[in-house]
Amino acid sequence: MKNKRLKLARVAADLSQAELAEQVGVTRQTIGLIEAGRYNPTLKLCIAICQALDKTLNDLFWGE
Amino acid sequence: MKIKDERIVSASRRILNETYLLVMTFALVSLFSKYYFLKLPMSSYVTELVMIGGSVLYIIVRQLTLGLEIIHSTHQAKLWWSLAAVGLSILATIIAGFQNYQQYHAKYQGVFDKHFLMALVFLFAANLLLTGVIIATLYWLNRRGQASFERRINR
Incomplete structure:
Protein backbone atom coordinates (compact mmCIF):
# COMPACT_ATOMS: atom_id res chain seq x y z
CA MET A 1 0.00 0.00 0.00
CA LYS A 2 1.40 3.37 -1.06
CA ASN A 3 2.39 5.84 1.64
CA LYS A 4 0.80 8.99 0.25
CA ARG A 5 1.06 10.80 3.59
CA LEU A 6 4.84 10.57 3.48
CA LYS A 7 4.95 11.85 -0.07
CA LEU A 8 2.62 14.76 0.75
CA ALA A 9 4.64 15.66 3.86
CA ARG A 10 7.88 15.56 1.90
CA VAL A 11 6.49 17.73 -0.89
CA ALA A 12 5.03 20.13 1.71
CA ALA A 13 8.49 20.40 3.28
CA ASP A 14 9.83 21.21 -0.21
CA LEU A 15 12.19 18.29 -0.20
CA SER A 16 13.04 15.93 -3.02
CA GLN A 17 13.39 12.20 -2.36
CA ALA A 18 17.16 12.59 -2.66
CA GLU A 19 17.25 15.46 -0.14
CA LEU A 20 15.14 13.59 2.40
CA ALA A 21 17.28 10.50 1.86
CA GLU A 22 20.41 12.55 2.46
CA GLN A 23 18.97 13.93 5.71
CA VAL A 24 18.07 10.53 7.13
CA GLY A 25 21.15 8.77 5.80
CA VAL A 26 19.63 6.35 3.32
CA THR A 27 19.57 6.10 -0.47
CA ARG A 28 16.95 7.83 -2.63
CA GLN A 29 15.72 4.41 -3.74
CA THR A 30 14.81 3.52 -0.15
CA ILE A 31 12.63 6.63 0.22
CA GLY A 32 11.06 5.86 -3.16
CA LEU A 33 10.31 2.29 -2.11
CA ILE A 34 8.77 3.44 1.21
CA GLU A 35 6.53 5.92 -0.62
CA ALA A 36 5.58 3.23 -3.12
CA GLY A 37 4.72 0.89 -0.23
CA ARG A 38 7.28 -1.67 -1.37
CA TYR A 39 9.61 -1.45 1.60
CA ASN A 40 8.65 -1.66 5.26
CA PRO A 41 11.08 0.59 7.20
CA THR A 42 12.29 -0.11 10.72
CA LEU A 43 11.06 2.03 13.60
CA LYS A 44 14.49 3.69 13.71
CA LEU A 45 14.16 4.88 10.10
CA CYS A 46 10.50 5.91 10.63
CA ILE A 47 11.59 8.12 13.55
CA ALA A 48 14.43 9.63 11.50
CA ILE A 49 12.01 10.47 8.68
CA CYS A 50 9.51 11.98 11.13
CA GLN A 51 12.24 14.14 12.68
CA ALA A 52 13.40 15.30 9.24
CA LEU A 53 9.83 16.25 8.21
CA ASP A 54 8.81 17.54 11.66
CA LYS A 55 5.92 15.07 11.85
CA THR A 56 4.82 12.37 14.28
CA LEU A 57 4.73 8.64 13.64
CA ASN A 58 0.93 8.85 13.70
CA ASP A 59 1.03 11.51 10.98
CA LEU A 60 3.15 9.47 8.58
CA PHE A 61 3.11 5.79 9.41
CA TRP A 62 0.46 4.79 11.94
CA GLY A 63 -3.27 5.25 12.10
CA GLU A 64 -5.30 5.86 9.00
CA MET B 1 20.92 12.29 11.79
CA LYS B 2 23.02 9.88 9.76
CA ILE B 3 22.10 6.23 9.64
CA LYS B 4 23.29 3.46 7.39
CA ASP B 5 20.72 2.44 4.78
CA GLU B 6 19.00 -0.47 6.48
CA ARG B 7 17.47 -1.75 3.24
CA ILE B 8 20.90 -2.12 1.62
CA VAL B 9 22.41 -3.62 4.79
CA SER B 10 19.54 -6.10 4.98
CA ALA B 11 19.77 -7.00 1.27
CA SER B 12 23.57 -7.43 1.55
CA ARG B 13 23.11 -9.72 4.53
CA ARG B 14 20.56 -11.76 2.62
CA ILE B 15 23.00 -12.13 -0.29
CA LEU B 16 25.80 -13.15 2.10
CA ASN B 17 23.48 -15.65 3.75
CA GLU B 18 22.59 -17.19 0.38
CA THR B 19 26.26 -17.26 -0.61
CA TYR B 20 27.14 -19.05 2.63
CA LEU B 21 24.46 -21.67 1.98
CA LEU B 22 25.74 -22.16 -1.57
CA VAL B 23 29.37 -22.51 -0.45
CA MET B 24 28.39 -24.95 2.30
CA THR B 25 26.34 -27.00 -0.17
CA PHE B 26 29.32 -27.18 -2.56
CA ALA B 27 31.63 -28.09 0.33
CA LEU B 28 29.27 -30.88 1.45
CA VAL B 29 28.92 -32.26 -2.08
CA ILE B 70 19.69 -23.50 19.61
CA ILE B 71 17.49 -26.19 21.10
CA HIS B 72 14.14 -25.19 22.54
CA SER B 73 13.17 -26.91 25.77
CA THR B 74 9.61 -27.70 24.64
CA HIS B 75 8.40 -31.30 24.45
CA GLN B 76 7.94 -31.01 20.68
CA ALA B 77 11.50 -29.73 20.16
CA LYS B 78 12.93 -32.54 22.28
CA LEU B 79 10.93 -35.07 20.24
CA TRP B 80 12.18 -33.50 16.99
CA TRP B 81 15.82 -33.63 18.12
CA SER B 82 15.43 -37.24 19.26
CA LEU B 83 13.98 -38.19 15.88
CA ALA B 84 16.78 -36.25 14.16
CA ALA B 85 19.38 -38.19 16.21
CA VAL B 86 17.80 -41.52 15.21
CA GLY B 87 17.48 -40.41 11.57
CA LEU B 88 21.10 -39.23 11.38
CA SER B 89 22.28 -42.45 13.02
CA ILE B 90 20.33 -44.55 10.50
CA LEU B 91 21.79 -42.51 7.62
CA ALA B 92 25.35 -42.84 8.96
CA THR B 93 24.78 -46.58 9.51
CA ILE B 94 23.55 -47.06 5.94
CA ILE B 95 26.60 -45.25 4.53
CA ALA B 96 29.07 -47.09 6.78
CA GLY B 97 27.25 -50.41 6.29
CA PHE B 98 27.42 -50.05 2.53
CA GLN B 99 31.15 -49.40 2.69
CA ASN B 100 31.63 -52.27 5.13
CA TYR B 101 29.84 -54.67 2.81
CA GLN B 102 31.82 -53.52 -0.24
CA GLN B 103 35.07 -54.06 1.63
CA TYR B 104 34.32 -57.36 3.38
CA HIS B 105 31.61 -58.97 1.22
CA ALA B 106 33.85 -62.01 0.60
CA LYS B 107 33.73 -62.82 4.30
CA TYR B 108 29.93 -62.53 4.57
CA GLN B 109 27.40 -65.09 3.39
CA GLY B 110 24.99 -62.60 1.88
CA VAL B 111 23.41 -59.40 3.20
CA PHE B 112 21.67 -61.25 6.04
CA ASP B 113 24.87 -62.80 7.39
CA LYS B 114 24.68 -62.54 11.18
CA HIS B 115 28.16 -60.97 11.38
CA PHE B 116 27.16 -58.25 8.96
CA LEU B 117 23.89 -57.64 10.83
CA MET B 118 25.83 -57.49 14.11
CA ALA B 119 28.21 -54.96 12.53
CA LEU B 120 25.19 -52.86 11.48
CA VAL B 121 23.69 -52.99 14.98
CA PHE B 122 27.04 -52.01 16.48
CA LEU B 123 27.47 -49.16 13.97
CA PHE B 124 23.94 -47.89 14.69
CA ALA B 125 24.49 -48.02 18.47
CA ALA B 126 27.84 -46.19 18.16
CA ASN B 127 26.33 -43.55 15.84
CA LEU B 128 23.32 -43.06 18.10
CA LEU B 129 25.57 -42.69 21.13
CA LEU B 130 27.81 -40.17 19.37
CA THR B 131 24.83 -38.15 18.04
CA GLY B 132 23.19 -38.29 21.46
CA VAL B 133 26.33 -37.01 23.18
CA ILE B 134 26.64 -34.15 20.66
CA ILE B 135 22.96 -33.15 21.06
CA ALA B 136 23.13 -33.45 24.86
CA THR B 137 26.25 -31.22 24.88
CA LEU B 138 24.48 -28.68 22.67
CA TYR B 139 21.43 -28.80 24.94
CA TRP B 140 23.60 -28.25 28.01
CA LEU B 141 25.47 -25.35 26.35
CA ASN B 142 22.14 -23.90 25.25
CA ARG B 143 20.76 -24.02 28.82
CA ARG B 144 23.93 -22.36 30.13
CA GLY B 145 23.78 -19.68 27.42
CA GLN B 146 20.12 -18.98 28.20
CA ALA B 147 20.82 -18.77 31.95
CA SER B 148 23.71 -16.36 31.35
CA PHE B 149 21.50 -14.25 29.03
CA GLU B 150 18.72 -14.14 31.66
CA ARG B 151 21.23 -12.97 34.28
CA ARG B 152 22.44 -10.23 31.92
CA ILE B 153 18.85 -9.03 31.34
CA ASN B 154 18.00 -9.07 35.07
CA ARG B 155 21.11 -7.06 35.89
Missing part, protein backbone atom coordinates in the same frame (compact mmCIF):
# COMPACT_ATOMS: atom_id res chain seq x y z
CA SER B 30 32.70 -32.09 -2.56
CA LEU B 31 33.34 -33.79 0.79
CA PHE B 32 30.83 -36.54 0.11
CA SER B 33 32.15 -37.14 -3.43
CA LYS B 34 35.77 -37.30 -2.32
CA TYR B 35 35.01 -39.57 0.63
CA TYR B 36 32.39 -41.84 -0.84
CA PHE B 37 32.81 -42.00 -4.63
CA LEU B 38 36.48 -41.16 -5.21
CA LYS B 39 37.66 -42.86 -2.00
CA LEU B 40 40.39 -40.24 -1.51
CA PRO B 41 42.41 -40.02 1.71
CA MET B 42 41.31 -37.63 4.45
CA SER B 43 44.10 -35.16 3.59
CA SER B 44 42.30 -34.38 0.31
CA TYR B 45 39.07 -33.24 1.96
CA VAL B 46 40.37 -31.80 5.22
CA THR B 47 39.73 -28.23 3.93
CA GLU B 48 36.03 -28.98 3.45
CA LEU B 49 35.87 -30.61 6.88
CA VAL B 50 37.46 -27.58 8.56
CA MET B 51 35.19 -25.21 6.60
CA ILE B 52 31.99 -27.02 7.54
CA GLY B 53 33.01 -27.85 11.12
CA GLY B 54 34.46 -24.38 11.76
CA SER B 55 31.44 -22.52 10.43
CA VAL B 56 28.99 -24.73 12.36
CA LEU B 57 31.01 -24.15 15.53
CA TYR B 58 31.11 -20.40 14.86
CA ILE B 59 27.32 -20.27 14.35
CA ILE B 60 26.75 -22.18 17.61
CA VAL B 61 29.11 -19.93 19.61
CA ARG B 62 27.58 -16.75 18.13
CA GLN B 63 24.05 -17.93 18.83
CA LEU B 64 24.97 -18.79 22.41
CA THR B 65 26.70 -15.46 23.04
CA LEU B 66 23.75 -13.54 21.59
CA GLY B 67 21.33 -15.49 23.80
CA LEU B 68 19.56 -17.24 20.90
CA GLU B 69 18.11 -20.66 21.61
Whole structure:
Protein backbone atom coordinates (compact mmCIF):
# COMPACT_ATOMS: atom_id res chain seq x y z
CA MET A 1 0.00 0.00 0.00
CA LYS A 2 1.40 3.37 -1.06
CA ASN A 3 2.39 5.84 1.64
CA LYS A 4 0.80 8.99 0.25
CA ARG A 5 1.06 10.80 3.59
CA LEU A 6 4.84 10.57 3.48
CA LYS A 7 4.95 11.85 -0.07
CA LEU A 8 2.62 14.76 0.75
CA ALA A 9 4.64 15.66 3.86
CA ARG A 10 7.88 15.56 1.90
CA VAL A 11 6.49 17.73 -0.89
CA ALA A 12 5.03 20.13 1.71
CA ALA A 13 8.49 20.40 3.28
CA ASP A 14 9.83 21.21 -0.21
CA LEU A 15 12.19 18.29 -0.20
CA SER A 16 13.04 15.93 -3.02
CA GLN A 17 13.39 12.20 -2.36
CA ALA A 18 17.16 12.59 -2.66
CA GLU A 19 17.25 15.46 -0.14
CA LEU A 20 15.14 13.59 2.40
CA ALA A 21 17.28 10.50 1.86
CA GLU A 22 20.41 12.55 2.46
CA GLN A 23 18.97 13.93 5.71
CA VAL A 24 18.07 10.53 7.13
CA GLY A 25 21.15 8.77 5.80
CA VAL A 26 19.63 6.35 3.32
CA THR A 27 19.57 6.10 -0.47
CA ARG A 28 16.95 7.83 -2.63
CA GLN A 29 15.72 4.41 -3.74
CA THR A 30 14.81 3.52 -0.15
CA ILE A 31 12.63 6.63 0.22
CA GLY A 32 11.06 5.86 -3.16
CA LEU A 33 10.31 2.29 -2.11
CA ILE A 34 8.77 3.44 1.21
CA GLU A 35 6.53 5.92 -0.62
CA ALA A 36 5.58 3.23 -3.12
CA GLY A 37 4.72 0.89 -0.23
CA ARG A 38 7.28 -1.67 -1.37
CA TYR A 39 9.61 -1.45 1.60
CA ASN A 40 8.65 -1.66 5.26
CA PRO A 41 11.08 0.59 7.20
CA THR A 42 12.29 -0.11 10.72
CA LEU A 43 11.06 2.03 13.60
CA LYS A 44 14.49 3.69 13.71
CA LEU A 45 14.16 4.88 10.10
CA CYS A 46 10.50 5.91 10.63
CA ILE A 47 11.59 8.12 13.55
CA ALA A 48 14.43 9.63 11.50
CA ILE A 49 12.01 10.47 8.68
CA CYS A 50 9.51 11.98 11.13
CA GLN A 51 12.24 14.14 12.68
CA ALA A 52 13.40 15.30 9.24
CA LEU A 53 9.83 16.25 8.21
CA ASP A 54 8.81 17.54 11.66
CA LYS A 55 5.92 15.07 11.85
CA THR A 56 4.82 12.37 14.28
CA LEU A 57 4.73 8.64 13.64
CA ASN A 58 0.93 8.85 13.70
CA ASP A 59 1.03 11.51 10.98
CA LEU A 60 3.15 9.47 8.58
CA PHE A 61 3.11 5.79 9.41
CA TRP A 62 0.46 4.79 11.94
CA GLY A 63 -3.27 5.25 12.10
CA GLU A 64 -5.30 5.86 9.00
CA MET B 1 20.92 12.29 11.79
CA LYS B 2 23.02 9.88 9.76
CA ILE B 3 22.10 6.23 9.64
CA LYS B 4 23.29 3.46 7.39
CA ASP B 5 20.72 2.44 4.78
CA GLU B 6 19.00 -0.47 6.48
CA ARG B 7 17.47 -1.75 3.24
CA ILE B 8 20.90 -2.12 1.62
CA VAL B 9 22.41 -3.62 4.79
CA SER B 10 19.54 -6.10 4.98
CA ALA B 11 19.77 -7.00 1.27
CA SER B 12 23.57 -7.43 1.55
CA ARG B 13 23.11 -9.72 4.53
CA ARG B 14 20.56 -11.76 2.62
CA ILE B 15 23.00 -12.13 -0.29
CA LEU B 16 25.80 -13.15 2.10
CA ASN B 17 23.48 -15.65 3.75
CA GLU B 18 22.59 -17.19 0.38
CA THR B 19 26.26 -17.26 -0.61
CA TYR B 20 27.14 -19.05 2.63
CA LEU B 21 24.46 -21.67 1.98
CA LEU B 22 25.74 -22.16 -1.57
CA VAL B 23 29.37 -22.51 -0.45
CA MET B 24 28.39 -24.95 2.30
CA THR B 25 26.34 -27.00 -0.17
CA PHE B 26 29.32 -27.18 -2.56
CA ALA B 27 31.63 -28.09 0.33
CA LEU B 28 29.27 -30.88 1.45
CA VAL B 29 28.92 -32.26 -2.08
CA SER B 30 32.70 -32.09 -2.56
CA LEU B 31 33.34 -33.79 0.79
CA PHE B 32 30.83 -36.54 0.11
CA SER B 33 32.15 -37.14 -3.43
CA LYS B 34 35.77 -37.30 -2.32
CA TYR B 35 35.01 -39.57 0.63
CA TYR B 36 32.39 -41.84 -0.84
CA PHE B 37 32.81 -42.00 -4.63
CA LEU B 38 36.48 -41.16 -5.21
CA LYS B 39 37.66 -42.86 -2.00
CA LEU B 40 40.39 -40.24 -1.51
CA PRO B 41 42.41 -40.02 1.71
CA MET B 42 41.31 -37.63 4.45
CA SER B 43 44.10 -35.16 3.59
CA SER B 44 42.30 -34.38 0.31
CA TYR B 45 39.07 -33.24 1.96
CA VAL B 46 40.37 -31.80 5.22
CA THR B 47 39.73 -28.23 3.93
CA GLU B 48 36.03 -28.98 3.45
CA LEU B 49 35.87 -30.61 6.88
CA VAL B 50 37.46 -27.58 8.56
CA MET B 51 35.19 -25.21 6.60
CA ILE B 52 31.99 -27.02 7.54
CA GLY B 53 33.01 -27.85 11.12
CA GLY B 54 34.46 -24.38 11.76
CA SER B 55 31.44 -22.52 10.43
CA VAL B 56 28.99 -24.73 12.36
CA LEU B 57 31.01 -24.15 15.53
CA TYR B 58 31.11 -20.40 14.86
CA ILE B 59 27.32 -20.27 14.35
CA ILE B 60 26.75 -22.18 17.61
CA VAL B 61 29.11 -19.93 19.61
CA ARG B 62 27.58 -16.75 18.13
CA GLN B 63 24.05 -17.93 18.83
CA LEU B 64 24.97 -18.79 22.41
CA THR B 65 26.70 -15.46 23.04
CA LEU B 66 23.75 -13.54 21.59
CA GLY B 67 21.33 -15.49 23.80
CA LEU B 68 19.56 -17.24 20.90
CA GLU B 69 18.11 -20.66 21.61
CA ILE B 70 19.69 -23.50 19.61
CA ILE B 71 17.49 -26.19 21.10
CA HIS B 72 14.14 -25.19 22.54
CA SER B 73 13.17 -26.91 25.77
CA THR B 74 9.61 -27.70 24.64
CA HIS B 75 8.40 -31.30 24.45
CA GLN B 76 7.94 -31.01 20.68
CA ALA B 77 11.50 -29.73 20.16
CA LYS B 78 12.93 -32.54 22.28
CA LEU B 79 10.93 -35.07 20.24
CA TRP B 80 12.18 -33.50 16.99
CA TRP B 81 15.82 -33.63 18.12
CA SER B 82 15.43 -37.24 19.26
CA LEU B 83 13.98 -38.19 15.88
CA ALA B 84 16.78 -36.25 14.16
CA ALA B 85 19.38 -38.19 16.21
CA VAL B 86 17.80 -41.52 15.21
CA GLY B 87 17.48 -40.41 11.57
CA LEU B 88 21.10 -39.23 11.38
CA SER B 89 22.28 -42.45 13.02
CA ILE B 90 20.33 -44.55 10.50
CA LEU B 91 21.79 -42.51 7.62
CA ALA B 92 25.35 -42.84 8.96
CA THR B 93 24.78 -46.58 9.51
CA ILE B 94 23.55 -47.06 5.94
CA ILE B 95 26.60 -45.25 4.53
CA ALA B 96 29.07 -47.09 6.78
CA GLY B 97 27.25 -50.41 6.29
CA PHE B 98 27.42 -50.05 2.53
CA GLN B 99 31.15 -49.40 2.69
CA ASN B 100 31.63 -52.27 5.13
CA TYR B 101 29.84 -54.67 2.81
CA GLN B 102 31.82 -53.52 -0.24
CA GLN B 103 35.07 -54.06 1.63
CA TYR B 104 34.32 -57.36 3.38
CA HIS B 105 31.61 -58.97 1.22
CA ALA B 106 33.85 -62.01 0.60
CA LYS B 107 33.73 -62.82 4.30
CA TYR B 108 29.93 -62.53 4.57
CA GLN B 109 27.40 -65.09 3.39
CA GLY B 110 24.99 -62.60 1.88
CA VAL B 111 23.41 -59.40 3.20
CA PHE B 112 21.67 -61.25 6.04
CA ASP B 113 24.87 -62.80 7.39
CA LYS B 114 24.68 -62.54 11.18
CA HIS B 115 28.16 -60.97 11.38
CA PHE B 116 27.16 -58.25 8.96
CA LEU B 117 23.89 -57.64 10.83
CA MET B 118 25.83 -57.49 14.11
CA ALA B 119 28.21 -54.96 12.53
CA LEU B 120 25.19 -52.86 11.48
CA VAL B 121 23.69 -52.99 14.98
CA PHE B 122 27.04 -52.01 16.48
CA LEU B 123 27.47 -49.16 13.97
CA PHE B 124 23.94 -47.89 14.69
CA ALA B 125 24.49 -48.02 18.47
CA ALA B 126 27.84 -46.19 18.16
CA ASN B 127 26.33 -43.55 15.84
CA LEU B 128 23.32 -43.06 18.10
CA LEU B 129 25.57 -42.69 21.13
CA LEU B 130 27.81 -40.17 19.37
CA THR B 131 24.83 -38.15 18.04
CA GLY B 132 23.19 -38.29 21.46
CA VAL B 133 26.33 -37.01 23.18
CA ILE B 134 26.64 -34.15 20.66
CA ILE B 135 22.96 -33.15 21.06
CA ALA B 136 23.13 -33.45 24.86
CA THR B 137 26.25 -31.22 24.88
CA LEU B 138 24.48 -28.68 22.67
CA TYR B 139 21.43 -28.80 24.94
CA TRP B 140 23.60 -28.25 28.01
CA LEU B 141 25.47 -25.35 26.35
CA ASN B 142 22.14 -23.90 25.25
CA ARG B 143 20.76 -24.02 28.82
CA ARG B 144 23.93 -22.36 30.13
CA GLY B 145 23.78 -19.68 27.42
CA GLN B 146 20.12 -18.98 28.20
CA ALA B 147 20.82 -18.77 31.95
CA SER B 148 23.71 -16.36 31.35
CA PHE B 149 21.50 -14.25 29.03
CA GLU B 150 18.72 -14.14 31.66
CA ARG B 151 21.23 -12.97 34.28
CA ARG B 152 22.44 -10.23 31.92
CA ILE B 153 18.85 -9.03 31.34
CA ASN B 154 18.00 -9.07 35.07
CA ARG B 155 21.11 -7.06 35.89
